[in-house]
Amino acid sequence: MNYEEWSKKAEDNNSLLSNEYFNMQVGLTYSEEKIHELEKKSEELAVYFLKNWKEPEEVYSSCVGAISSARTVKSLLKLHDLRKTEIISSKHKFKSQPVNWGTWRQFVVNAEDKARKEVFDEFIQLTTKISPLIKDRFEKSAEIFEEYNLDPLKDYLMEHKISLENLKEFLVDLRDGVKKRYLEVFSETTQKLLKREPKYYDDLYFMRNVIYNDLVNKFKNINPMNHVKKTFVKLNLDPSKIIVDEIDRPNKYPSPFCSMVRIPTDIRVSYKAENPLNDIKSVYHEMGHAIHGTYIKSDLPYENRCLHSMGLAETFSTFFESLASNKLYLMEELNLSEELADQYINRSKTIKFITLAFYAGNSLFKMRMWNEKIPFEKLNDIYHQEIKKSMNLEIPGEYWQLHHILPESLMYVPSYLLAYANVCEMKEKCEELGGKRWWNNKKAGEYILNVMELGNKSPLADFSKIKPDKLIKGMNNF
Numbered sequence: 001m002n003y004e005e006w007s008k009k010a011e012d013n014n015s016l017l018s019n020e021y022f023n024m025q026v027g028l029t030y031s032e033e034k035i036h037e038l039e040k041k042s043e044e045l046a047v048y049f050l051k052n053w054k055e056p057e058e059v060y061s062s063c064v065g066a067i068s069s070a071r072t073v074k075s076l077l078k079l080h081d082l083r084k085t086e087i088i089s090s091k092h093k094f095k096s097q098p099v100n101w102g103t104w105r106q107f108v109v110n111a112e113d114k115a116r117k118e119v120f121d122e123f124i125q126l127t128t129k130i131s132p133l134i135k136d137r138f139e140k141s142a143e144i145f146e147e148y149n150l151d152p153l154k155d156y157l158m159e160h161k162i163s164l165e166n167l168k169e170f171l172v173d174l175r176d177g178v179k180k181r182y183l184e185v186f187s188e189t190t191q192k193l194l195k196r197e198p199k200y201y202d203d204l205y206f207m208r209n210v211i212y213n214d215l216v217n218k219f220k221n222i223n224p225m226n227h228v229k230k231t232f233v234k235l236n237l238d239p240s241k242i243i244v245d246e247i248d249r250p251n252k253y254p255s256p257f258c259s260m261v262r263i264p265t266d267i268r269v270s271y272k273a274e275n276p277l278n279d280i281k282s283v284y285h286e287m288g289h290a291i292h293g294t295y296i297k298s299d300l301p302y303e304n305r306c307l308h309s310m311g312l313a314e315t316f317s318t319f320f321e322s323l324a325s326n327k328l329y330l331m332e333e334l335n336l337s338e339e340l341a342d343q344y345i346n347r348s349k350t351i352k353f354i355t356l357a358f359y360a361g362n363s364l365f366k367m368r369m370w371n372e373k374i375p376f377e378k379l380n381d382i383y384h385q386e387i388k389k390s391m392n393l394e395i396p397g398e399y400w401q402l403h404h405i406l407p408e409s410l411m412y413v414p415s416y417l418l419a420y421a422n423v424c425e426m427k428e429k430c431e432e433l434g435g436k437r438w439w440n441n442k443k444a445g446e447y448i449l450n451v452m453e454l455g456n457k458s459p460l461a462d463f464s465k466i467k468p469d470k471l472i473k474g475m476n477n478f
């Protein structure tokens with residue numbers, strides 16, 4: 001088998017696998033047996049590649065990643081189970097069941113301060129039940145990467161074409177650049193909502209719900225899916241190529257998501273209308289992923305067409321999501337009153353400050369974890385230190401093990417921050433071409449098309465010169 005034949009097989013196999021997973025997540029019939037078979041095949045193909053070739057380098061590293069995830073998938077599934085059965089409150093209930101890890105975020109939205117603190121503290125104590133699995137998974141992954149002279153951090157840096165020094169500088173500058181205003185905004189918000197200063201259990205996932213509580217009903221009549229499609233059309237981008245699954249099935253995953261089953265011909269978005277206020281951002285986000293996928297040129301080779309860094313992938317989703325924080329857009333396209341648009345944007349900005357501070361801390365933690373080869377037993381302390389520096393909160397270090405991404409993904413976190421910085425560049429360019437209302441402008445649409453269609457050869461895939469200055473400036477002008 002030559003490389004071309006191999007890449008065709010790899011792509012076909014991925015496509016079948018994504019189709020099964022998509023069906024599973026939208027509540028259609030799927031076969032677990034088939035999934036196991038296809039996962040096995042995908043591991044075999046990765047092994048075959050690594051035995052025969054060293055290049056293209058993005059394929060090399062994706063194959064190492066595939067082997068690592070295939071060989072640690074059992075412990076990952078066990079972690080998902082344990083979180084539901086072991087991370088469980090002895091005292092507090094949600095919908096008459098004890099609060100567990102899975103219902104924690106829904107529980108906190110309407111819980112009393114004291115109850116929230118008790119559940120948080122108890123879950124922190126219970127992390128010892130899941131730690132061995134997380135440790136095992138990270139150590140195993142590191143070993144597999146080492147066999148191929150890689151580590152998860154090196155791999156991440158290579159994918160994003162950025163050096164360790166540059167990424168570190170980007171994160172530290174961003175963290176320090178927004179800190180002063182972040183502290184003011186966070187404190188003003190908890191004073192207003194809770195009549196006190198921020199505390200360690202006021203985490204992002206509590207704040208980003210509670211802050212909108214009184215606005216939820218005002219968004220009832222908005223259908224974000226229709227609006228985002230209309231905007232694509234104005235930009236001369238064709239949304240009809242995206243397959244949108246809007247059917248409400250009982251087992252359908254509640255949040256919208258995008259699945260690139262085959263690029264660029266089979267790109268799907270799952271959506272179930274629930275809470276229009278939350279849906280706006282997530283629908284724009286997922287449709288941003290989808291429009292990117294459908295416009296990648298079909299004649300690009302597999303490695304450029306299908307293998308994108310997370311930083312690049314999140315760029316287009318975050319870009320379209322950012323329309324939901326644009327006052328003119330909200331007023332003129334979604335028909336919000338000026339007052340409501342202002343209220344919504346103010347709160348979104350507050351959440352963005354908390355997000356930036358939290359993700360910067362998380363990212364620096366993950367970098368140190370791999371770069372300094374920190375033993376698992378010391379990671380909680382390091383997490384505590386990094387969050388203290390970025391958020392000025394005394395969070396018990398065990399918290400990272402309770403997060404939904406940090407104990408699962410080997411790196412990932414910095415991608416959102418890199419994407420935010422990219423989005424600042426994109427917006428600047430779009431305004432240059434199309435003015436303040438660039439979403440009405442076909443030239444702006446053409447620019448967006450040009451940076452999307454090149455797959456991982458897009459100029460936005462190169463993060464080597466990325467700086468957080470514009471992002472910081474935009475935030476601090478608020």
Ligand SMILES: [Zn+2]
Nearest residue numbers: 285289314317
């Ligand atoms: Zn995304």
